[in-house]
Amino acid sequence: MKTLQVVLPDVLAAELEALVQKGWFRSEDELVRLALIEFVRRYRFELLERFQREDIAWALQQKPNKP
Amino acid sequence: MGAAAKAKQAVRCIVSNTGPLLHLSEARTLQILSYAGEVHIPKAVEAEMGHLDPTWRTPSWLTVDSLDAPWQNRAQSWQQAGLLDRGEAEAIALVQQIQATWLLTDDAAARLFSQALGLEVHGSLGLVLWAAATGHLKREEAEDVLDRLAQSSLWISPRVLVEAKAALRRLR
Numbered sequence: 230m231k232t233l234q235v236v237l238p239d240v241l242a243a244e245l246e247a248l249v250q251k252g253w254f255r256s257e258d259e260l261v262r263l264a265l266i267e268f269v270r271r272y273r274f275e276l277l278e279r280f281q282r283e284d285i286a287w288a289l290q291q292k293p294n295k296p
Numbered sequence: 297m298g299a300a301a302k303a304k305q306a307v308r309c310i311v312s313n314t315g316p317l318l319h320l321s322e323a324r325t326l327q328i329l330s331y332a333g334e335v336h337i338p339k340a341v342e343a344e345m346g347h348l349d350p351t352w353r354t355p356s357w358l359t360v361d362s363l364d365a366p367w368q369n370r371a372q373s374w375q376q377a378g379l380l381d382r383g384e385a386e387a388i389a390l391v392q393q394i395q396a397t398w399l400l401t402d403d404a405a406a407r408l409f410s411q412a413l414g415l416e417v418h419g420s421l422g423l424v425l426w427a428a429a430t431g432h433l434k435r436e437e438a439e440d441v442l443d444r445l446a447q448s449s450l451w452i453s454p455r456v457l458v459e460a461k462a463a464l465r466r467l468r
Contacts, residue, residue, distance in 0.1 A: 266378060269405045274451065276404035281456045284422025285463045291429040292467055 235261070308333030308397045313387040314344040315402030315450070319420040321349065322448035325441045328423060329400075330357040331432040336394060338363060338371075338386035367393040380406055391415055402450055420450055421460060429467050438464050 237245070245257050254260040269276065310333045317337070320326045329335050336359045345352045354360060363371060363386060371389035374380045380388070384406040391399045391410070399410050402419045410417045418426070424445060428438035442460055446452045452460075 262377060262379070266405075269408060273404045274453075276408065277402075277451060278453055278456055280404065280407050280417075280419060281421045281452065282459065284418055285425060285456075285460055287418065288422055288425030288429050289463055289466060291426050293430070 309394060310335045310398045310400060311387050311391045311394070311396045312337050312341065313399070313401035313403065313406060314341045314348070314383045316400040316420045316423065317341070317345055318348055319402060319445060319448045319450040320423070321352070322450075323420075323424075323441055323444035325424065325444070326355070328427045328432060328441075330355070331427060331430075332423065333397070335359065336361050336390060336396065338383070338390045340383045340386040344383045361390055361394065363389055364393060374409075379409060384409075388413070388415070420445060421452060421456070425460060425463055425467070428464055435464050435468055 245260055248254055248260060249257055254263070310329070312329065312335055316329070317326065320329060335357065338361055342354055342360050345354075367389040368386075370392075371382075371385040374385040374388070375382050379385075384401065384403060387399060387401065388406065388410055390396070392413075397416060399415050399417045400419065400423065401407050401410065401417060407417045407419070421442075424433070424438055424441050427433040428435060433441065439461060442457065442464070446457050
């Protein structure tokens with residue numbers, strides 16, 4: 230499991246803390262994890278396009294150089 | 297180092313998730329995986345393939361690996377955290393266990409996660425273009441494969457398909 234340490238602006242940090250205190254999430258860890266999953270779900274198609282473009286660029290570099 | 301050891305070292309070790317196996321099978325070009333190197337899959341991926349395609353028979357060039365306990369635990373923790381599904385988690389753990397060079401996946405979340413771990417990741421589209429770039433597929437064949445891949449259950453946007461075909465022309 231990878232652990233990320235993130236620096237947040239005070240206002241955003243206070244909002245996250247409030248959501249946890251109101252019982253919407255069990256912890257700030259859980260909130261951030263779910264937010265990242267939601268981000269990936271929402272931007273899945275944009276990410277897929279980006280990754281496919283990365284692969285196109287990568288494949289172009291794989292062509293052996295002619296002597 | 298002897299010649300045999302050097303030859304062994306030169307073989308690229310690859311782990312595939314379910315997506316590329318399924319999409320390349322649907323595009324009738326699964327064998328290009330075998331051109332890329334020694335291909336490994338975890339047991340969960342083999343099970344997923346059997347579930348998704350009842351006609352699936354694991355090819356002889358594909359090695360099915362079990363995860364050792366520490367890697368199995370790691371895969372389970374990723375899965376339990378809701379970050380990845382079982383096949384993805386086991387495939388990523390297997391890359392780390394056998395120190396594979398590439399992970400193949402067509403899943404955005406799995407690719408994002410793997411890249412955060414520092415792994416080299418490619419997808420089905422990249423593999424087809426790689427096969428063309430390295431002379432394993434002729435340009436015309438690769439173009440047909442791209443058309444079939446676009447008809448498979450892999451999502452490729454029309455504009456990316458156009459860019460991929462333009463790249464093929466640049467590979468001539």
